[in-house]
Amino acid sequence: MYSEKLFEHFRNPRNVGEIENPDGVGTVGNPVCGDLMTFMIKVKDDVIEDIKFKTFGCGAAIATSSIATEMAKGKKIEEALKISKKVVADALGGLPPQKMHCSNLASDALRMAITDYLRKTNQIERIKELGLEKELKILEGEETEEHEETSEVEEFLND
Amino acid sequence: MKGYFDYASGCPVDERVLEAMLPYFKIPGNPSSVHSQGYQAREAIEKARESVAELIEAEPNEIIFTSGATESNNLALIGFALRNKDKGRHIITSKIEHMSILNPCKFLQKNGFEISYVPVDKDGIVDLSFIENSIREDTILISIQHANNEIGTIQPIEEIKEISGNIPLHVDATASLGKIEVDIQTLKADLVTLSSNDIYGPRGVGALFVRKGVKLHPLILGGGQERGLRSGTENVAGIVGFGVAAEITKKEYKEESERLKRFRDRIIENVLKIENSYLNGHRERRLPNNVNVRFSYIEGESLVLSLDMEGIQASTGSACSSKTLQPSHVLTAIGLKHEEAHGSLLITLGRYNTEDDVNKLIEVLPSAVERLRMMSPLYRRR
Numbered sequence: 297m298y299s300e301k302l303f304e305h306f307r308n309p310r311n312v313g314e315i316e317n318p319d320g321v322g323t324v325g326n327p328v329c330g331d332l333m334t335f336m337i338k339v340k341d342d343v344i345e346d347i348k349f350k351t352f353g354c355g356a357a358i359a360t361s362s363i364a365t366e367m368a369k370g371k372k373i374e375e376a377l378k379i380s381k382k383v384v385a386d387a388l389g390g391l392p393p394q395k396m397h398c399s400n401l402a403s404d405a406l407r408m409a410i411t412d413y414l415r416k417t418n419q420i421e422r423i424k425e426l427g428l429e430k431e432l433k434i435l436e437g438e439e440t441e442e443h444e445e446t447s448e449v450e451e452f453l454n455d
Numbered sequence: 456m457k458g459y460f461d462y463a464s465g466c467p468v469d470e471r472v473l474e475a476m477l478p479y480f481k482i483p484g485n486p487s488s489v490h491s492q493g494y495q496a497r498e499a500i501e502k503a504r505e506s507v508a509e510l511i512e513a514e515p516n517e518i519i520f521t522s523g524a525t526e527s528n529n530l531a532l533i534g535f536a537l538r539n540k541d542k543g544r545h546i547i548t549s550k551i552e553h554m555s556i557l558n559p560c561k562f563l564q565k566n567g568f569e570i571s572y573v574p575v576d577k578d579g580i581v582d583l584s585f586i587e588n589s590i591r592e593d594t595i596l597i598s599i600q601h602a603n604n605e606i607g608t609i610q611p612i613e614e615i616k617e618i619s620g621n622i623p624l625h626v627d628a629t630a631s632l633g634k635i636e637v638d639i640q641t642l643k644a645d646l647v648t649l650s651s652n653d654i655y656g657p658r659g660v661g662a663l664f665v666r667k668g669v670k671l672h673p674l675i676l677g678g679g680q681e682r683g684l685r686s687g688t689e690n691v692a693g694i695v696g697f698g699v700a701a702e703i704t705k706k707e708y709k710e711e712s713e714r715l716k717r718f719r720d721r722i723i724e725n726v727l728k729i730e731n732s733y734l735n736g737h738r739e740r741r742l743p744n745n746v747n748v749r750f751s752y753i754e755g756e757s758l759v760l761s762l763d764m765e766g767i768q769a770s771t772g773s774a775c776s777s778k779t780l781q782p783s784h785v786l787t788a789i790g791l792k793h794e795e796a797h798g799s800l801l802i803t804l805g806r807y808n809t810e811d812d813v814n815k816l817i818e819v820l821p822s823a824v825e826r827l828r829m830m831s832p833l834y835r836r837r
């Protein structure tokens with residue numbers, strides 16, 4: 297069901313762990329199956345210098361965390377934001393449909409960590425420019441996270 | 456099959472069974488035909504019927520061959536309900552039955568029947584007083600599994616029978632057959648589901664024991680095979696295989712269960728040494744081949760994959776590994792929270808497990824758990 301590439305990342309996940317005094321932290325929970333993912337970043341000159349993750353979830357969740365952090369490392373903020381769930385899934389050679397929500401988790405955790413960094417460095421204007429208002433609201437606790445697929449899956453489950 | 460600990464999901468066919476089956480793939484005869492080739496097929500089926508009947512101390516004409524436990528459960532529930540709806544429309548079952556019981560119940564509910572779902576305690580034992588209180592004048596059937604396929608808990612069927620008196624009782628013995636005694640005389644059940652693959656017979660075959668006098672409506676209509684209860688030309692080779700598997704089981708299961716029980720107890724003892732690990736299901740009233748444990752802070756699918764990398768195959772009740780992304784209904788019913796069910800690991804032993812397998816499992820499991828915990832945001836190392 298999983299690709300070789302995914303297994304490789306699951307076997308040897310990159311960037312596992314935590315960063316001391318991170319510049320940004322993003323934690324997202326998976327509303328579908330109840331998992332948890334935390335990304336921590338260190339930023340210098342607008343570049344993600346270091347990134348670490350911790351994940352409580354399935355094989356796909358661990359592998360997507362690994363590859364997303366690998367892709368984000370060394371990238372400029374704007375570039376890193378292009379790592380969408382689709383980019384993550386494609387990089388792993390595709391994911392089974394019921395596992396797509398796990399790749400959401402990785403790109404969301406990355407966006408949250410970046411937003412957290414921008415917030416802490418008072419770059420509120422950029423948050424708006426980069427379309428991260430929703431993430432900001434979640435960080436400030438005004439909104440609980442929402443995932444587009446939630447309602448669909450819930451409908452299916454409650455049927 | 457080295458390192459295979461997923462016998463509840465599927466068993467290999469025993470070599471002896473396979474050998475006995477092979478000639479029957481070549482016999483062209485339809486068991487219903489009058490000529491010699493047809494007769495040969497018919498004979499073989501009747502011999503298998505005797506073997507299966509003998510295994511559970513039933514009469515051969517009380518055994519109906521089906522395509523497997525799922526069909527047997529459907530026939531027992533829906534077939535019984537359709538035929539006996541004039542007597543009442545209330546059925547009692549438990550919350551931890553197999554989906555091939557629960558989904559037919561759902562179907563019946565949509566079609567004018569009422570179902571009471573008996574809760575279980577934290578070890579998975581059905582609430583007897585709930586059963587007693589649920590019984591009504593229009594209760595036509597009680598369906599309770601003999602043992603649970605996930606947590607291995609064995610139900611007090613005889614006590615249920617005492618409580619329910621002469622209300623017909625269906626027992627799904629899929630998980631218990633060949634592991635513990637399944638004897639119609641002591642169980643006093645009226646309908647019993649049996650599966651071939653779970654006793655190392657081929658897939659695609661099962662049976663339903665139907666006590667004399669119990670009336671069912673067939674679900675598959677046609678040429679009237681299996682006393683009209685299950686039409687369709689018989690799966691001769693499959694049925695022969697089931698028969699031989701039943702013979703072997705009858706002879707060997709006690710010794711086999713003793714051996715697996717020793718393995719089971721060693722595994723449980725060792726696994727529980729891992730910190731924050733817990734046993735799911737009853738410690739004593741448990742199938743001899745079942746270990747179901749859970750580990751805090753980690754998720755089961757990733758644990759199964761980790762073990763697979765080490766050459767160990769097992770299973771999990773985690774939401775992440777199910778099609779619906781819901782945790783196992785059995786684990787939920789014994790009161791586990793979503794995140795507790797998440798870290799569950801199901802290890803089921805079988806005929807071909809060796810001491811070496813068990814040693815290997817005990818050796819690799821702690822480090823697999825530790826590796827995932829180091830990745831988990833929920834885990835804080837002391």
Ligand code: FES
Pocket residue numbers: 326329330331352353354355356357395397398774775776
């Ligand atoms: S994290 Fe639960 S399915 Fe992937």
